[in-house]
Amino acid sequence: MSPDVAENSPQSPVSPADSTWECFDVDLSDGVAHVRLNRPEAYNSMVPAFWTELPAIVEGLDAAGTTRVMVLSSTGKHFSAGMDLAVFTEGGLGGASGVSEQGRRNAGLWLMVQHLQRSFTALANARFPVLAAVQGGCIGGAVDMVAAADCRYGTEDSFVCIQEINIAMTADVGTLQRLGRLVPEGVAREWAYTGDRIPAGRVREVGFFNETFADHEALVAGVLEIARRIAAQSPLAIWGTKEAISYARDHSTADALHQMAGWQSGMFQPGDMMEAFTAKGEKRAPVFEGLPPLPGAR
Incomplete structure (x- = not known):
């Protein structure tokens, strides 16, 4: 790591x-x-x-x-x-x-x-x-x-x-x-x-x-x-992946695709992707920000 x-x-x-x-x-x-x-x-x-x-x-x-x-x-x-x-x-x-x-x-x-x-x-x-x-x-x-x-x-x-x-x-x-x-x-x-x-x-x-x-x-x-x-992967992308797989398991394909479009419209931001590309070009491990604390977390 x-x-x-x-x-x-x-x-x-x-x-x-x-x-x-x-x-x-x-x-x-x-x-x-x-x-x-x-x-x-x-x-x-x-x-x-x-x-x-x-x-x-x-x-x-x-x-x-x-x-x-x-x-x-x-x-x-x-x-x-x-x-x-x-x-x-x-x-x-x-x-x-x-x-x-x-x-x-x-x-x-x-x-x-x-x-x-x-x-x-x-x-x-x-x-x-x-x-x-x-x-x-x-x-x-x-x-x-x-x-x-x-x-x-x-x-x-x-x-x-x-x-x-x-x-x-x-x-x-x-x-x-x-x-x-x-x-x-x-x-x-x-x-x-x-x-x-x-x-x-x-x-x-x-x-x-x-x-x-x-x-x-x-x-x-x-x-x-x-x-x-x-x-080592983007934690935001991993969270989205877990959400999508879990949602698709319990819903129709059409509903799951709709859910994915909504998720991506809010969560897909260029920062982590640009860091992944930059890190690959520079031959180093990418550095990703953690997830935001949940409301009420001390």
Whole structure:
């Protein structure tokens, strides 16, 4: 990564990297945010704190405007075992603790499920791409999480499992809504109906993983290298590209072209393009300004 990128990506004084998290470690370097799940002794299961920390980290990085790409990786034997039992047993899914009337208890659960969903939707809504690096098991809620990322990579010995069906539950935090757009619908249905462990080779074959790597060390190094290549591009152009791909996925081609025309009429400015051409002519890395902070960002 050229040091020129770092010069235009100053770390925010209230960056998530400056905070202590129960479930994550966060590093920022040259426009790349590396967010790691850090509870390996518990297979990085998703305790109640996880569901507030993840969106806080992602939204904090996005608000500052200096992050150009995020890598989501993990520690230990498995990427994540999914939802921790504490979320079920400590009132986390009750939603309306202390409420006895059934309708209100049901309403509390409805609100809680949406709270959990928003934790992963933060990845999809971020202005920067999110790259997920999966080692070992990616189980249950972890599949929901990586399905919300832009790209996914795995180790050769990793596997994916939609675990919810194995505990007589319907997956409810994004897998069933996103997976069928990432792999053939029949494949998504098979995985969701059977709860089988799907080995990395098959996961890559159907396109859920972009690529597989020999081991965890090679995985993280390889994904960080991809992240650096993305971070070297114009962050405004990358944001527009993510917006266009996401919009086109959920709309007709005609609507998506209309959206693109509107985006381009406001966001397409000659500055970054001229810098790209100038840098190429001068045989140097281009220097691009970061994204504007979001309103209200400190």
